Amino acid sequence: MTISMHSASMPVFIKMLGNLGHWLDAAEAHAAAKKFDPSVYLTTRLAPDMLPFNRQIQIASDMVKFGVARLSGVDAPKFEDNEASLADLRQRIAKTIDFVKSVPQSQIDGTDDKAIEVPMRGGPALHFTGENYLKHFVLPNLYFHLTTTYALLRHNGVPLGKVDFLGRE
Amino acid sequence: MTISMHSASMPVFIKMLGNLGHWLDAAEAHAAAKKFDPSVYLTTRLAPDMLPFNRQIQIASDMVKFGVARLSGVDAPKFEDNEASLADLRQRIAKTIDFVKSVPQSQIDGTDDKAIEVPMRGGPALHFTGENYLKHFVLPNLYFHLTTTYALLRHNGVPLGKVDFLGRE
Numbered sequence: 001m002t003i004s005m006h007s008a009s010m011p012v013f014i015k016m017l018g019n020l021g022h023w024l025d026a027a028e029a030h031a032a033a034k035k036f037d038p039s040v041y042l043t044t045r046l047a048p049d050m051l052p053f054n055r056q057i058q059i060a061s062d063m064v065k066f067g068v069a070r071l072s073g074v075d076a077p078k079f080e081d082n083e084a085s086l087a088d089l090r091q092r093i094a095k096t097i098d099f100v101k102s103v104p105q106s107q108i109d110g111t112d113d114k115a116i117e118v119p120m121r122g123g124p125a126l127h128f129t130g131e132n133y134l135k136h137f138v139l140p141n142l143y144f145h146l147t148t149t150y151a152l153l154r155h156n157g158v159p160l161g162k163v164d165f166l167g168r169e
Numbered sequence: 170m171t172i173s174m175h176s177a178s179m180p181v182f183i184k185m186l187g188n189l190g191h192w193l194d195a196a197e198a199h200a201a202a203k204k205f206d207p208s209v210y211l212t213t214r215l216a217p218d219m220l221p222f223n224r225q226i227q228i229a230s231d232m233v234k235f236g237v238a239r240l241s242g243v244d245a246p247k248f249e250d251n252e253a254s255l256a257d258l259r260q261r262i263a264k265t266i267d268f269v270k271s272v273p274q275s276q277i278d279g280t281d282d283k284a285i286e287v288p289m290r291g292g293p294a295l296h297f298t299g300e301n302y303l304k305h306f307v308l309p310n311l312y313f314h315l316t317t318t319y320a321l322l323r324h325n326g327v328p329l330g331k332v333d334f335l336g337r338e
Binding site: 050 | 176
């Protein structure tokens with residue numbers, strides 16, 4: 001097998017979003033063991049001018065959703081960014097994975113040179129080839145928000161390790 | 170152009186390690202402005218059982234170094250993990266980038282199915298195809314240690330933003 005736009009993206013999206021779901025399970029178990037309300041996670045930040053936990057997960061979801069939509073040309077589902085609990089966030093992750101799985105491989109493969117435009121709030125749009133969009137925008141952003149989520153959980157005492165980040169299977 | 174093992178890895182390694190160098194510049198400037206010894210960064214952690222700042226950077230370097238070495242078959246340079254200052258860490262990053270640049274594209278391309286063995290301390294070795302090693306081990310580990318480094322700097326007040334994480338060029 002040779003690496004392709006599909007193989008370099010979709011299995012990574014599905015695996016890492018699945019891992020994220022497991023971290024939320026560990027966060028919920030930790031809150032239950034320590035007897036605190038798990039919704040306190042949602043507003044934790046690593047610095048006052050960084051985005052809080054729930055936004056990190058919403059943006060990780062959006063990176064994947066828009067990544068798949070822009071490469072494939074399939075319309076992205078609309079999410080309201082109104083998640084108010086770990087259960088809501090888990091459902092957001094599941095809906096994102098469902099969307100990824102709904103897009104056929106043939107609509108991702110061959111998008112290496114596709115012209116991609118990413119609108120930016122308060123500035124000019126970014127322009128990429130499909131490959132550069134994947135490797136210099138979608139993947140680094142996805143890993144950024146996933147790792148920040150993981151770091152917030154570790155900083156708040158949730159027992160996770162590198163193997164949970166990478167995934168056990 | 171079509172995505173390849175080289176195009177999916179080497180430009181990402183060079184860009185992200187270069188970005189890391191810029192974060193260290195910002196960290197040094199922040200320490201100078203606040204009049205504290207920049208070597209205090211080296212031992213900061215986000216949780217007592219997470220690795221400190223200097224180890225995050227050493228491991229990011231190792232992920233790239235061993236990633237390139239295992240895929241290409243070129244021997245990796247030996248680093249002593251004895252960095253004791255931001256200047257030492259900056260040099261470690263530069264040496265890692267030099268190694269990446271020394272390996273010809275032809276020795277990375279075509280390694281999609283190459284059998285890769287990753288020895289693990291205290292457990293059985295991991296086995297991957299070249300592509301799975303890149304996308305499910307090297308890249309997630311690299312981004313994990315880079316984002317954790319970035320998070321440590323942000324947590325310690327260094328003025329950085331997402332554009333610094335992704336790179337400005």
